[in-house]
Amino acid sequence: xxxxxxxxxxxxxxxxxxxxxxxxxxxxxxxxxxxxxxxxxxxxxxxxxxxxxxxxxxxxxxxx
Numbered sequence: 001x002x003x004x005x006x007x008x009x010x011x012x013x014x015x016x017x018x019x020x021x022x023x024x025x026x027x028x029x030x031x032x033x034x035x036x037x038x039x040x041x042x043x044x045x046x047x048x049x050x051x052x053x054x055x056x057x058x059x060x061x062x063x064x
Contacts, residue, residue, distance in 0.1 A: 001059055002027075002031050003031040005050070008049070013028060019048055020048060021044070
């Protein structure tokens with residue numbers, strides 16, 4: 001899900017990671033769903049990528 005939003009913003013992983021204050025590798029793991037973002041990072045991602053509330057709810061339901 002996060003990769004789709006990042007690409008819609010025309011951001012590279014490197015640029016997005018820098019704007020989020022994380023490593024590119026960490027972002028790669030989140031995009032592959034190997035890792036989950038912390039709540040603080042999730043807030044930053046929602047703002048940076050303009051993620052829809054509905055998509056976040058569906059993402060969080062999937063993780064339960």
